[in-house]
Amino acid sequence: MPPTRILTPLQETFLSRIFLDPWFRENFYLTGGTALSAFYLYHRYSEDLDFFSHGTELDSIPKLIQDVSKELNKKVIEVQKSPGFLRFLVGDELKIDVVADVGFRVGTPIFIDQIRVDTLKNIAVNKVCAILGRLDIKDYVDLYIIFSQGEFDIFELLKQGKEKDQGLDPFVWASLVAEVDKFNTLPRLIKPVTLDQVSVFFLRLRDQILDSLNPISS
Numbered sequence: 001m002p003p004t005r006i007l008t009p010l011q012e013t014f015l016s017r018i019f020l021d022p023w024f025r026e027n028f029y030l031t032g033g034t035a036l037s038a039f040y041l042y043h044r045y046s047e048d049l050d051f052f053s054h055g056t057e058l059d060s061i062p063k064l065i066q067d068v069s070k071e072l073n074k075k076v077i078e079v080q081k082s083p084g085f086l087r088f089l090v091g092d093e094l095k096i097d098v099v100a101d102v103g104f105r106v107g108t109p110i111f112i113d114q115i116r117v118d119t120l121k122n123i124a125v126n127k128v129c130a131i132l133g134r135l136d137i138k139d140y141v142d143l144y145i146i147f148s149q150g151e152f153d154i155f156e157l158l159k160q161g162k163e164k165d166q167g168l169d170p171f172v173w174a175s176l177v178a179e180v181d182k183f184n185t186l187p188r189l190i191k192p193v194t195l196d197q198v199s200v201f202f203l204r205l206r207d208q209i210l211d212s213l214n215p216i217s218s
Contacts, residue, residue, distance in 0.1 A: 006038045006045060006190070010072070010094050014049065015115050017068050024064060027056040028098070029109035031118035031126065033138055036146075037190075039117050043145045044138075045188040047093060052101040052118065058086055061098050065090070104163040121160075124152055128161045131176055132168060137183045137198075144198045145191065147205075154205060155212070174209040177202045 032050030069076035080087035084100035107119035162168045180202040
């Protein structure tokens with residue numbers, strides 16, 4: 001159990017209810033920052049729920065989200081829809097993303113407290129990939145905490161990330177993480193982390209990757 005309450009009451013109730021649905025339980029799993037913090041590292045608060053699936057159509061998702069929200073006496077709005085992606089707002093505070101992810105996945109989701117949860121390593125790989133598409137301090141903080149556990153190697157994660165996103169190039173990735181200096185705020189944290197710690201870590205990581213790509217330095 002986490003040392004402090006991370007999920008909001010609405011998140012807890014919504015998760016418990018939606019994973020009672022056999023079809024959803026079999027085909028979808030919780031991932032992203034909420035899964036990372038609530039079930040693994042307990043390092044920050046996260047107000048969203050991210051559900052991924054592989055090879056499952058999302059056509060039945062809107063009705064299921066509507067039904068669960070109705071049971072919880074919450075209004076729901078579908079705020080975004082594109083191929084393989086749906087976003088909902090439940091009540092005034094809970095953002096839900098449902099994604100038909102690419103075929104490659106690291107490991108098999110596991111059940112924790114009746115919730116089907118992504119593996120820590122697959123979350124880490126997804127966070128590495130996320131750096132390519134957005135500049136979000138949450139991704140940097142999450143990766144900082146992940147790497148502080150000492151379990152994963154950046155070069156292995158980059159290699160596995162390329163299986164998900166062919167555009168993931170180590171040189172480009174290393175160049176992008178240098179933008180860590182642009183941040184001036186942190187997400188709501190549970191574990192003490194400073195911007196300086198995150199910045200120093202990623203600048204060192206950048207140098208490590210660039211050195212590995214430079215044959216003169218090896």
